[in-house]
Amino acid sequence: MSAPAAVHAKTARDIALDVIRAVNTDDAYANLLLPARLRRAGLSTPDAALATELTYGTLRRSGYYDRVIELAAGRSIDRIDAPLRDILRLGTHQLLSMRVPPHAAVNEAVQQAKSSGKRSGTGFVNGVLRSIARVDREEWQHRVLGDSADDDSRLAVLHSHPSWVVSALRDVLDADGQGSELTYLLEADNAPPKVGLVALPGLADRDGDLAPLPHTEFSPLGVVLSGGDPLDVSAVAAGRARVQDEGSQLAALALSRARPVVSGEKWLDMCAGPGGKAALLAAEAAIGGAHVTANEVVPARAQLVRNALEVLPGDPVVVEGDGRRFSDQPGAYDRVLLDAPCTGLGALRRRPESRWRKQPSDVEALVPLQRELLDAAIAATAVGGLIAYVTCSPHLAETREVVADALARHPGLRAVDTPAVLDEVTAGSLSRAKVGDAVQLWPHRHGTDGMFIALLSKNA
Numbered sequence: 161m162s163a164p165a166a167v168h169a170k171t172a173r174d175i176a177l178d179v180i181r182a183v184n185t186d187d188a189y190a191n192l193l194l195p196a197r198l199r200r201a202g203l204s205t206p207d208a209a210l211a212t213e214l215t216y217g218t219l220r221r222s223g224y225y226d227r228v229i230e231l232a233a234g235r236s237i238d239r240i241d242a243p244l245r246d247i248l249r250l251g252t253h254q255l256l257s258m259r260v261p262p263h264a265a266v267n268e269a270v271q272q273a274k275s276s277g278k279r280s281g282t283g284f285v286n287g288v289l290r291s292i293a294r295v296d297r298e299e300w301q302h303r304v305l306g307d308s309a310d311d312d313s314r315l316a317v318l319h320s321h322p323s324w325v326v327s328a329l330r331d332v333l334d335a336d337g338q339g340s341e342l343t344y345l346l347e348a349d350n351a352p353p354k355v356g357l358v359a360l361p362g363l364a365d366r367d368g369d370l371a372p373l374p375h376t377e378f379s380p381l382g383v384v385l386s387g388g389d390p391l392d393v394s395a396v397a398a399g400r401a402r403v404q405d406e407g408s409q410l411a412a413l414a415l416s417r418a419r420p421v422v423s424g425e426k427w428l429d430m431c432a433g434p435g436g437k438a439a440l441l442a443a444e445a446a447i448g449g450a451h452v453t454a455n456e457v458v459p460a461r462a463q464l465v466r467n468a469l470e471v472l473p474g475d476p477v478v479v480e481g482d483g484r485r486f487s488d489q490p491g492a493y494d495r496v497l498l499d500a501p502c503t504g505l506g507a508l509r510r511r512p513e514s515r516w517r518k519q520p521s522d523v524e525a526l527v528p529l530q531r532e533l534l535d536a537a538i539a540a541t542a543v544g545g546l547i548a549y550v551t552c553s554p555h556l557a558e559t560r561e562v563v564a565d566a567l568a569r570h571p572g573l574r575a576v577d578t579p580a581v582l583d584e585v586t587a588g589s590l591s592r593a594k595v596g597d598a599v600q601l602w603p604h605r606h607g608t609d610g611m612f613i614a615l616l617s618k619n620a
Contacts, residue, residue, distance in 0.1 A: 170201045171292050173250070173268050176214035180246050183219060183513045185262065190215055190512055198389075203269075205388055213352070217255040219512035223250040227304045232291040233284075244281045252287045256300065258462045262293040287572075319346035324520050325505060332554045333408075336595060339602060348604035349508040355385040356406045357396060360443040362473065364400035377489045378586040379409040397470040399410040404436045405510070407601045407608030410582060410590075412440040414613050415497050415548035418581045421448025425494040429454045430483040431536055433461030435468025437499055438476070446474035450494075453477045455486070464612075481576075483533050486540040498537045500530045500562075502553040506610020508602055523557050530562050537616060538570055546576070547616040552609055554600055557611040563598065572620030578613055 250270035376382030432454035575597035
């Protein structure tokens with residue numbers, strides 16, 4: 161009886177390529193798939209960090225790398241077989257954005273081509289990557305930008321964003337007289353984000369359970385994880401602390417801490433999946449004796465919300481359905497969080513593949529839904545109650561214009577001074593976030609996702 165064949169242990173490059181392929185072929189989400197693959201492979205901390213940089217770095221800058229590959233290969237990127245295309249992108253990232261010796265990057269890519277069943281393409285991969293390696297980074301930039309028609313096109317290629325996204329972000333910054341910051345924002349979108357943790361009130365204490373991790377700059381509940389698997393932190397493994405961007409923490413705290421909680425209040429999270437903000441709201445509500453209902457329209461995401469709330473006190477309830485149906489429950493809730501479905505342009509650094517999946521038509525489709533959901537939130541809020549309209553997008557059509565439209569159509573609705581509320585929450589440390597009565601957070605200014613937060617009160 162022959163010995164069983166040895167199982168090939170997955171390397172950091174193997175895992176990165178697997179995830180990149182799943183993203184490009186199956187519309188997978190790297191931020192969900194990669195952690196699971198890393199745990200399954202049992203990589204060391206340095207190798208896990210390498211796989212993470214290879215994956216996210218390649219996905220973030222694939223637009224730029226595609227142009228380099230086209231010039232080196234002498235053919236359109238669409239004419240290169242998809243498996244070889246992903247291998248070339250991964251190799252190009254190592255050659256142009258990492259300190260990987262060229263021979264190592266090329267040889268590993270050739271081996272990946274062989275292992276992928278594309279032995280006939282190994283010579284092609286070898287030739288293209290060697291051509292790229294012979295030209296320094298600055299010269300590649302010069303060649304890539306040579307045919308850019310205008311400034312936005314140039315920035316789109318150089319910083320690997322779709323042109324329409326660059327224009328939309330420029331419009332937001334220009335609206336505040338800060339158009340000169342556009343390059344810094346695009347650079348921040350391509351930088352690895354910090355991993356934030358939040359200590360759920362009543363369940364964990366950041367100075368005890370999360371010590372000695374450094375505090376976040378703004379959130380009174382947050383810390384920053386410098387590296388490693390968050391599940392190695394015992395409070396995270398037990399569900400008493402969660403992975404959550406600081407901007408998301410502030411969005412939930414703006415609603416929960418805008419005024420003292422009165423026992424018996426009813427709170428609603430209208431679009432709760434996957435449950436991060438709902439968990440923080442439920443923890444805050446339980447301390448004050450309020451009750452939380454979390455709604456999610458997608459069943460699979462509703463289950464994620466149930467999982468997120470499983471250890472929370474106060475018996476939070478999870479329901480499923482279209483959030484617009486809450487217009488049939490007039491005045492039922494004292495506080496409503498509407499974390500509206502959006503393009504996610506504020507989280508491009510965290511979900512690098514999303515920039516290539518969104519189109520201007522997505523904005524056109526989402527804005528009517530956002531307005532209808534906000535109408536439902538207003539209807540479901542009791543007189544004297546509070547609404548938090550939140551998006552992880554700074555796009556003007558999804559943020560300020562939605563709020564302005566609601567204020568114009570609902571005479572009893574008033575804008576709350578959200579910057580003043582967050583000044584209290586952050587002990588006055590949050591700066592350059594005020595946009596009228598709302599708050600706009602930015603990756604390049606605040607190190608958070610680009611969250612828009614507007615508090616509204618229903619006065620009649």
